[in-house]
Amino acid sequence: MIDFKKFVKYSKSGPRYTSYPTAIEFHQDFNATTLKDSLARNDSLARTQRLPLSLYVHLPFCRSACYFCGCNVIYTSKEDKKDRYIAYLKKELKLLKDSMDTQREVIQFHFGGGTPTFFDAAQLDMVMGLIKETFPHFAPDAEVSCEIDPRHFQYEQMEVLKRNGFNRLSFGVQDFDPQVQTAIHRIQPFESVQKAIGLAREFGIPSVNFDLIYGLPFQDKQTFDTTLKKVMTLSPDRLAIFNYAHVPWLKKTMRKIDETTLPTPDKKLAILEHTIAFLATQGYAMIGMDHFAKKTDELYLASQKGELRRNFQGYTTRGFSQTIGIGLTSIGEGRDYYTQNYKDMQSYESALDAGVLPVERGVRLSDEDILRKEVIMGLMNNLKLEFAPIEERFGIDFKEYFKTELASLGEYIEADLVLVDNKGIYTTPTGGMLIRNIAMAFDAYLTKLPTDQHKFSKTV
Structure with a gap:
């Protein structure tokens, strides 16, 4: 059962993670x-x-x-x-x-x-x-x-x-x-x-x-x-x-x-x-x-x-x-990039008239981005994450590599919203409702953002 009284106290601004970064x-x-x-x-x-x-x-x-x-x-x-x-x-x-x-x-x-x-x-x-x-x-x-x-x-x-x-x-x-x-x-x-x-x-x-x-x-x-x-x-x-x-x-x-x-x-x-x-x-x-x-x-x-x-x-x-x-x-989206076309019609048309793909912006993913994307999207997809596939693909010890991030989940673990053991991260029904909050622990870019800027919607 979802505990809505417990759930609402964790509201804060955060990404919806349709992509990472x-x-x-x-x-x-x-x-x-x-x-x-x-x-x-x-x-x-x-x-x-x-x-x-x-x-x-x-x-x-x-x-x-x-x-x-x-x-x-x-x-x-x-x-x-x-x-x-x-x-x-x-x-x-x-x-x-x-x-x-x-x-x-x-x-x-x-x-x-x-x-x-x-x-x-x-x-x-x-x-x-x-x-x-x-x-x-x-x-x-x-x-x-x-x-x-x-x-x-x-x-x-x-x-x-x-x-x-x-x-x-x-x-x-x-x-x-x-x-x-x-x-x-x-x-x-x-x-x-x-x-x-x-x-x-x-x-x-x-x-x-x-x-x-x-x-x-x-x-x-x-x-x-x-x-x-x-x-x-x-x-x-x-x-x-x-x-x-x-x-x-x-x-x-x-x-x-x-x-x-x-x-x-x-x-x-x-x-x-x-x-x-x-x-x-x-x-x-x-x-x-x-x-x-x-x-x-x-x-x-x-x-x-x-x-x-x-x-x-x-x-x-x-x-x-x-x-x-x-x-x-x-x-x-590719294995190692995201790209976005122009939002302005004149710029879109001008690029195509010049014989150029109408790209306005994008990002090339580093190896670290690809690793964290796999973790974050895995959580967002299935409300849980098994360590073994990540460790095998990227050659890491998950709990050692992400020890700081896992430690930051402490308040959710103490509140019985998340379980972390040697095999993976698992959300309870209430914790699953807070999956954006949990995924944020693994987002390396959030700490670089000013906290007072309007960037994201509320997670609750």
Whole structure:
């Protein structure tokens, strides 16, 4: 059982560890030339060890702003902007084909945004044609997914997705309460979501995810319970339920939210506690951080085997793969690097017009980074860490090498949140809720950051 009274006292700012080093360590010395070298180096690794590809394509446009959103988006209603963007995706794909082995197997593909379904059926089909022309070898069991805004989802788009092998759809729901929807500028009646889910089921999509957010204006346990009960009538296979991070100093649209309407920390905790208990009664298991899945879903089955992996797209069951980020602001990941494209459209286009990969920043990982990444991501993935695989891969005595870090976990050990023995690190149910705090003990960069700067959201 999770002890929420014990849990709440450990709230502090900390990374969500979709990467290590985290994105604030990316720098502009990592440029297009650095990326080409990194791509070649990872191609060489792929010839001696299994290193499949994942592809992430960012489609950045939205018709209007959702005030809670922390994504990199461009608001527009102009059709020509989407066609122009596709032309530049084509240029980027040509440069990637010239810079790496695009014949390697693709095991994961994801359309993110923005609003991918703001692109019409013909445009989506055109993008997929360009992708498959460049990366022709999709694995038969590849995970092919798309983020869906139910307000912009038509039968013709579903036809295109199905024809191109999509087998996972993630629907942005957030909350069904009309007052909450008005406050976050996202009016989305239950019926529109029901219709969109009906399309997915009609076309035989085997895995449907809903994104929900708690901590939004006017939410409390009762209103969120109503949303959860409506969600259950649509029976999603997975749920991602995120704690709203209010960071108006980073996202201007969040300044439109009246902060006096946000639930207090106590109310947020009550929502979370109720959500976990309610979903357990409905047959959903908590997976890693923020995620829930039916016990028939492969995400749950992978979690039971300790085979989950976390990246910028969330949890995957496909193991490690080299991620190629395509499009504005996209992030890529290799064995020893991270890279991010320009966030500004003019800079993105200018680089491609010059025949240069549109890299704004990134980081080359040192051997120490690679070791600590393995530790931190291992904890984030499975809420525990076995020492033996780390010791064998890196040739270290884990408890000796990380004796300072393990000692810093003392308060969590004393509070029965974490167990450390000669074999590994294991969290209790309550400790698992604090996995970000625990992973922070192994982050070599945190001590270099000023403590008074707004860098991360709260861990609780």
